[in-house]
Amino acid sequence: xxxxxxxxxxxxxxxxxxxxxxxxxxxxxxxxxxxxxxxxxxxxxxxxxxxxxxxxxxxxxxxxxxxxxxxxxxxxxxxxxxx
Numbered sequence: 001x002x003x004x005x006x007x008x009x010x011x012x013x014x015x016x017x018x019x020x021x022x023x024x025x026x027x028x029x030x031x032x033x034x035x036x037x038x039x040x041x042x043x044x045x046x047x048x049x050x051x052x053x054x055x056x057x058x059x060x061x062x063x064x065x066x067x068x069x070x071x072x073x074x075x076x077x078x079x080x081x082x083x
Contacts, residue, residue: 006073012039015064034047
């Protein structure tokens with residue numbers, strides 16, 4: 001069994017975005033692992049394994065427009081099922 005079940009990925013289109021701020025917020029407030037927050041001030045790519053992907057989406061939506069959202073159930077994938 002996985003500690004963090006959902007692979008959560010998305011893009012944020014905003015202004016004055018900060019990789020460090022997003023990294024710090026997610027690590028402090030939403031348990032998970034394998035966090036990547038990369039990009040520039042206008043667009044960030046987020047990748048995070050967590051059990052509460054909706055919290056990631058809620059937070060990221062406060063930073064700008066979120067799109068290209070993918071939430072995959074890695075536990076189902078490990079069983080050979082669609083995520």
